[in-house]
Amino acid sequence: MEPGNYLSESMMAAAFASDAILSVLLIFLWLTQRKEKHALFWGMGQIAIMIGVMTWFVGAKFLPHQIRLFICALMLTAGMVGYWGGTQYFLGDLRRRHLRGILIAAAALTGIFYLLWNAYYDLVAPATASISGAVMLWMGVRLVQAQQRYRWLGYTLIARGLFNIVSSITLTPELYLVWFAGTSLLKTLSMLGLIYSVQDEIQQRYARTIDSLSHGFLIRDRRGYVHVANERCASLLGFDSPSDLVGKHVCELLPDLTPAIADAYFQRFEAKGVQYPLTETATFKLHNGVKLPVEMMGSPYIERGRLYCLIQLIDISERKKKDDMLYRAARIDPVTGFFNRHALSVSLAQEVAGAAAAGRECAVLFLDLDKFKRVNDSFGHAIGDELLRQTAHRLYGVLRPDDVLARFGGDEFIVVMPDLAPGTAEQMATECAERVIGAIANRFDLSHHAIALSASVGVACYPLHGSDSDMLIRNADIAMYEAKKAGRGELRFFNDAMNAAAKEALVIDGALRGAIEAGEFTLLYQPIVDARTGKPAKVEALLRWHSAALGWVAPDRFIPVAEDSGMIVAIGTWVLNEACRQVARWRDGPLGGLTISINVSAWQLADPAFVGLVEQALASNGLDGHRLELELTERVLIDDGGQVRAVLRRLRALGVSMSLDDFGTGYSSLSYLTRFQLNTLKIDRAFVMDIEHSERSNSLVNAIIAMGHSLGLRLVAEGVETAGQAAILETMGCHYLQGYYLSRPIAPDELLRFAGARRLSAS
Ligand code: C2E
Ligand code: MG
Ligand code: MG
Numbered sequence: 001m002e003p004g005n006y007l008s009e010s011m012m013a014a015a016f017a018s019d020a021i022l023s024v025l026l027i028f029l030w031l032t033q034r035k036e037k038h039a040l041f042w043g044m045g046q047i048a049i050m051i052g053v054m055t056w057f058v059g060a061k062f063l064p065h066q067i068r069l070f071i072c073a074l075m076l077t078a079g080m081v082g083y084w085g086g087t088q089y090f091l092g093d094l095r096r097r098h099l100r101g102i103l104i105a106a107a108a109l110t111g112i113f114y115l116l117w118n119a120y121y122d123l124v125a126p127a128t129a130s131i132s133g134a135v136m137l138w139m140g141v142r143l144v145q146a147q148q149r150y151r152w153l154g155y156t157l158i159a160r161g162l163f164n165i166v167s168s169i170t171l172t173p174e175l176y177l178v179w180f181a182g183t184s185l186l187k188t189l190s191m192l193g194l195i196y197s198v199q200d201e202i203q204q205r206y207a208r209t210i211d212s213l214s215h216g217f218l219i220r221d222r223r224g225y226v227h228v229a230n231e232r233c234a235s236l237l238g239f240d241s242p243s244d245l246v247g248k249h250v251c252e253l254l255p256d257l258t259p260a261i262a263d264a265y266f267q268r269f270e271a272k273g274v275q276y277p278l279t280e281t282a283t284f285k286l287h288n289g290v291k292l293p294v295e296m297m298g299s300p301y302i303e304r305g306r307l308y309c310l311i312q313l314i315d316i317s318e319r320k321k322k323d324d325m326l327y328r329a330a331r332i333d334p335v336t337g338f339f340n341r342h343a344l345s346v347s348l349a350q351e352v353a354g355a356a357a358a359g360r361e362c363a364v365l366f367l368d369l370d371k372f373k374r375v376n377d378s379f380g381h382a383i384g385d386e387l388l389r390q391t392a393h394r395l396y397g398v399l400r401p402d403d404v405l406a407r408f409g410g411d412e413f414i415v416v417m418p419d420l421a422p423g424t425a426e427q428m429a430t431e432c433a434e435r436v437i438g439a440i441a442n443r444f445d446l447s448h449h450a451i452a453l454s455a456s457v458g459v460a461c462y463p464l465h466g467s468d469s470d471m472l473i474r475n476a477d478i479a480m481y482e483a484k485k486a487g488r489g490e491l492r493f494f495n496d497a498m499n500a501a502a503k504e505a506l507v508i509d510g511a512l513r514g515a516i517e518a519g520e521f522t523l524l525y526q527p528i529v530d531a532r533t534g535k536p537a538k539v540e541a542l543l544r545w546h547s548a549a550l551g552w553v554a555p556d557r558f559i560p561v562a563e564d565s566g567m568i569v570a571i572g573t574w575v576l577n578e579a580c581r582q583v584a585r586w587r588d589g590p591l592g593g594l595t596i597s598i599n600v601s602a603w604q605l606a607d608p609a610f611v612g613l614v615e616q617a618l619a620s621n622g623l624d625g626h627r628l629e630l631e632l633t634e635r636v637l638i639d640d641g642g643q644v645r646a647v648l649r650r651l652r653a654l655g656v657s658m659s660l661d662d663f664g665t666g667y668s669s670l671s672y673l674t675r676f677q678l679n680t681l682k683i684d685r686a687f688v689m690d691i692e693h694s695e696r697s698n699s700l701v702n703a704i705i706a707m708g709h710s711l712g713l714r715l716v717a718e719g720v721e722t723a724g725q726a727a728i729l730e731t732m733g734c735h736y737l738q739g740y741y742l743s744r745p746i747a748p749d750e751l752l753r754f755a756g757a758r759r760l761s762a763s
Pocket of ligand 2: 661
């Protein structure tokens, strides 16, 4: 086909111009992003085809024939490679490693075309048209198959390809104009399609980037309409796709959101001097009823002078769960599931503040399980924990709905009764404490063990017994301690005397520390004489403390404190050693052969080292076990779970004898006397005191002595102050007497004189 007339030349020029513009546009798109290499390929491909066609039509005038053929062959190849390569790249199928093959193929194709056209000159135009048509056809089919999104571009390319092929075969000069119009139209359409696809890919990339964000992402305008949203945002808010959100008002997305709130949120971005992003947490209620805790990060975003708001939504359900867990861990006791100490303090402080403001009262019940430690020691901690759990639930069961229950620590529980009417706190607390004590008194069934427990309860009321939460807890604790001292299952209200006692105990406790090292302790010895002969048979070692800070402090005051702190173990060891040393010193005198009696507290017996200490004290002073007697109180025996009996057995094996001190003041259970195989019973001073004047005391002592005899026990009467008492006790058959009538507790040298005098008087 040779160049036509003026009209066809100008039409062709217009077609070339439009080709050039569209191709350059494609190349320009590549230049802006440098990622859309398919645009470069397509653009270059089209330009190559254009140059080929131009060379063919225009070059005839001034180019040598061979060169013209060669350029046409080269450009056809370049066009094919451009379109083919661009499409492959677009579909993700072009790799760098293909490059060599492509170049070789292109060179070969160029050669083939050149040779072909040299031989068949007439074929240049139809072959070019049909070959490029075939490439278009292939492109179209590939696109339709692989990319649903660009199927229309695919169809257009198929149409362009088919048109080219068909027209290359059937074209006659008469139809030239029709062909030209058709091919130009299809070419322009397909190139616009290519440009669109490049643009669309760029946009898609942004959309995919936004969609792949793990955060929800949303852009809304001032009125509240959503312009952009990503997949994550849709799924967070319970919608299927972002398109369900775009165009909707934010109030349509969240049922609880009102236009006023949505407006107010936006207005914050219009304010000056605000730091972005605005981060806050909220809990969204979604359409499906689900509650979603989110963190919202809002930033302003300006497009064409208009303010938008860009919101990122982060699902913080997991974080919130963890926070809740931490909150629980900080406030909830893991064993019982009720408040812990910290939460209790906070809650009580609030209740006290509330009561103060409203002129109301409240009560704090401090509860401690009696002998809980023994359950733990005997059955293990798992059962101990189960017991605490059951206790907590029983307690909870007897409380009013507003009462607060907490595990304060160990086996201690606290009940706060808030908001009580003025003047009623003590009455209400008494009723509650009785319910609590009653609830604990029922047996607990713990995996095959039935355990009987009791609880001691101390009460402090606001405002009577304390003005703040710490003071109330402390005073309830002091009252509980007093309840405990009174026995099991008791209730005590705090009073100021308790406070004074508690304060004194604190002072004594402080002064006791270091007292052994400072040599502040001494022992006095009180003789225990044979009731018939009046000769000293034993001496009781009695501890004396002269504190550098407090002066003389009586044992009744400091021994309970030492027992509470556990210091009694060290003090008792000192007494044991000192007493044994003293007896050893008396060996060759009037006191030789005397038995020494020392007081031993429950703590010492529970100390696993105790028997060893006794053994050592005897051995290091060269004493026989028979020279030592230990005075125990019923309290020691009552708590026994079997250990005490074992310890006593080992002590007996050393020859050490045991006496029961202060008999008659405690539980006075006969079973102890037999069960623990005691040797001696010491009748408490309280009975001896009235023996001369009180019929009751007289017959009681008589009965104790008779009973002692029948059990084969030796009897000591304590606190004998008069000759009359001594005479009565002697006739009753009491074996030994101890008391001021015979001697006060005295220092060792005085005791020597006493013994010497007795021996003289007795002989
Ligand atoms: P306890 O073992 O019953 O000791 C007898 C207490 O009665 C002694 O009081 C003694 O001085 C006092 N006493 C003796 N005869 C008479 C009397 O005729 N009239 C009066 N009114 N009192 C008399 P003390 O020395 O004050 O000891 C008090 C308690 O302290 C002892 O009672 C004992 O339970 C405890 N204690 C003393 N020394 C020790 C010790 O070394 N270790 C332990 N664990 N407790 C000790
Ligand atoms: Mg004693
Ligand atoms: Mg006594």
